Amino acid sequence: MSDMNIPGISGDGGVDSQKMIDDLMKAERKPLERMENEVDEYQDEKQVWQELRRSASQLSEQARSLYGFESPFAERVANSSDESVLTASANRRAPRSTNNIEVEQIARADRFMSEPAGMDREVAAGNYGFRVGEEEVSFEFDGGNLSEFVDAINENADDLVEARLVRDSSDTQIVTFESQVTGAENRLSFLGDAQDLALDLGVIEPSQTAEQQVSIDESSVAPWQGELSSETVQIADGTAEVRPGGSVSLPLSPSMDINEDMVLELEVRVVDRSDEIPETQPPPEGPNVPDGGSVTLDDITVPYPGSDVELPEIEQEEAPEVATDNNFLFARSSGSDVPLPELEPGEEFETIQIPLSEYVDTIEALNVRNENTHREFYIRNARIFDPNAQGDFEPKNPIDTASDARVKLDGVTATRSTNEIDDLIPETTLELQSPSRGPVSLNVEPDKETIKESVIGFLAQYNEFMRDINILTRSNEAVIDEIQYFEDEDEREQARDRLGMLQGETSLNQMRARLQQYLMNSYPTDAGREINLLHQIGISTNAQGSNTGDVNASRLRGYLEMDEEKFDAAIENNLEAVSQLFGNDTDGDVTVDEGIAYKVEEYLKSFSRSGGIFENRQETLDNRVTRTEDDMDDYGDHLDRYERRLRSEFGRMDEAMQQLDENQRALQRLNNQGGQ
Secondary structure: OOOOOOOOOOOHHHHOHHHHHHHHHHHOHHHHHHHHHHHHHHHHHHHHHHHHHHHHHHHHHHHHHOOOOOOHOOEEEEOOOOOOOEEEEEEOOOOEEEEEEEEEEOOEEEEEOOEEEEEOOOOOOOOEEEEEEOEEEEEEEOEEHHHHHHHHHHHHOOOOEEEEEOOOOOOEEEEEEEEOOOOOOOOOEEEHHHHHHHHHHOOEEEEEOOEEEOOOOOOOOOOOOOOOOOOEEEOOOOOEEEEEOOOEEEEEEEEEOOOOOOOOEEEEEEEEEEHHHHHOOOOOOOOOOOOEEEEEEEEEEEEOOOOOOOOOOOOOOOOOOOOOOOOEEEEOOOOOOEEEOOOOOOOOEEEEEEEEOOOOOEEEEEEOOOOOOEEEEEEEEEEEEEEEEEEEEEEEOOOEEOOOEEEOOEEEEEEEEEEEEEEEEEEEEEOOOOOOOOEEEEEEEOHHHHHHHHHHHHHHHHHHHHHHHHHHHOOHHHHHHHHOOOOOOOHHHHHHHHOOOOOHHHHHEEEEEEEHHHHHOOOOOOHHHHHOHHHHHHHOOOOOOOOOOOOHHHHHHOOOOHHHHHHHHHHHHHHHHHHHHOOEOOOOOOOOEOOHHHHHHHHHHHOOOOOOOOHHHHHHHHHHHHHHHHHHHHHHHHHHHHHHHHHOOOHHOOOOOOOOHHHHHHHHHHHHHHHO
C-alpha cells in the first residue's frame, strides 16, 4: 500500500484544469474565428465594390463632361499678343474672331495731391463731403490731425474716394485724394467743409480758364476759301455737312488763349461714297458706213466704188481725277491756318479730342474744308475746354485726370468710362492695362489647353478604372509589376493584397471588354473617315509608337496613351470633328446620341446608379455580414454556455480528485501505523 499512486491525480502530477479549459475553448472558438475572418473578407470586398462604384462614377462624370453642357470643346479663350496692354476673357458663347485693337488711352480716375503740410496740421470739426460724377457722400468729422482725417475719409467714403497720407520730408506731409470711379464724367469735387480744406491745403484753386462752345448755326458760320454755297455746305440742327469742294469757318467769339491742358473736343464723321459712283462708260463705236455694193451681168460682177468720206477719230474720255485729302480741320491762329490731325473715314460719328496746345497758342476760329472727290464730312458738338477744370475750381497739383478709355477696334474708335469693356467684342470682356504703341492682336478661339487637359483627365480615369478591374480579376502579379505610376510602395502592396479578389466575376470581365470596344469603335463625324476613330487623333494603346517587336502586355490590357502632337494637330485643324468623336447629335434633335464619351457614360449608368450592379453587390455583402454577425452572436452564446459547463465539470472533477487525494493520504497513514 505504501507505493499506491493514481497517475494524473496524486501529488504534484495533478490536473491543470484551467489549462485544459483554455485548450478546449480555443478549439471550440475556431468556428467563431472563421466567421470573424469571413466578416473581414466581406467588409474588404464591400470596400472594393464601393471604390469600383466611385471610380465608375468618376469615369462616367469625366465622360459626361466631354459632351454635356460643360463640354470643354465649347470653352473659349482670348489670347492677347501683349498682355501688358490688354487682357481679355471670353465666355462659351463667344464666336471665334481675330481683332486688331489699339489702346489709345486707358480710363483714369481723378487723383489730386496737396501742397506740403506741417506734421502738426489740424483739421477742424465739420461736415465733409465729396462728389464723383453724380454720386455724393458726406460725414461729420469731430476734428483732429491729418492722419485722423484721412482715416475718417477711408472709413466713411471709401466707395467714392480714398485718401492717403505721405510723409515727403522729415517735417512735412502730403495728402492725396483718389476717386474710385474712372471716366471723364466722373470728376472728383469737394463739398462743404472739404472744399475749404482742399483750398487751404492747395489741392484745388480757383479756375483760371473757361470752356467755350464752338457755335454751329447759319447765323454764326462764315465763308473760308470761297463763298458759302448750299450745294457744298449744309447747316442743320447744330451739325455742319461739308461736301466735296466745300469749306466753312466756325469763328470763336471771343478768341481763346490756349493753356497746356486745353483740348478741342468734337464729334466728326467722314463718309466715303466712292463705292456708290458708277463706272465710266466707254465711248460709242461711231457710225457704220456700208460698202458701195456691186452689179452682176451674166458671169461678170462690177463693184461700185466705196465712200470717200473720212470720219473723225473718237477720243477716249479720260476718267476724272479722284482727290483724297484727310486734312479736314484747321485752327485759325494769329491769321494763320494750322492743320490739325488727319481724320479717317467711318460710318458713325466719332468723338475725338485734340490737345490744342501742341498746335497753337491762341485760336480765333475752327476752319473746315473738304478737298476730297467722293467724301462727305460732318461736324457737331465742338467745344474747347480744360479737362482739369471743375466748375469754379481746378486741381492745383493733379496726378491723374478723370478720362475715358479710348480704343480703336479694326479702325473704329470707341470710348468707354471704364477699363473693363464687355460690349465691344461679342461675349468677350476686355481689361485695358496701358496705352499701346500700335495695334495689339486679340484672338478669340477655342481653349485648346482646357480641351486637352479634359481629354487627358478622361483617359487617366479610364486607365485607373481598367487597372483596378485587371488587378481584381487576375491572379498574375505581372498585372501589378507592369504598372509604373503607383504613388508609393504601400499602394503597390495594397494592389497585391487585392490581386484576384474578384477573379471569376463575370460582370467585371464583361465591363472591361465592353469599355474597350467602345473606345475602339468608329463614330460618325463631319470629317467622315478622316476622323472617326480615336487613334486618328493620337489616342491608342500604342500612341507613343513603341515598335520593339515585343508584345507589351499592358497594351493588351487596354491602357490608353496620347500622342500630344498628333492630338494638338487634330484639334487645331478639325476641332468640330474631334468634339463629335466624343459626343454627337446625329439626328438633329439637339440631344447627343453618339460618340465615345456618350457611350461610356450611358453604359456605366447601369452599374453606378442607385439600384445598379455595384450597389447590389454591396447590399449582398451587407446581408452576408449581417447573417454572419447574427451567427457569431449565437455562437458566442454557445461558447459562454460551453465554458460554464466545462468549469462546472472540471469543478466536480477537482473535488473528486481532492477526495481521492485525501483517501490516499489516509491509507498512507494506516499503512505507516500497521508497519510499526
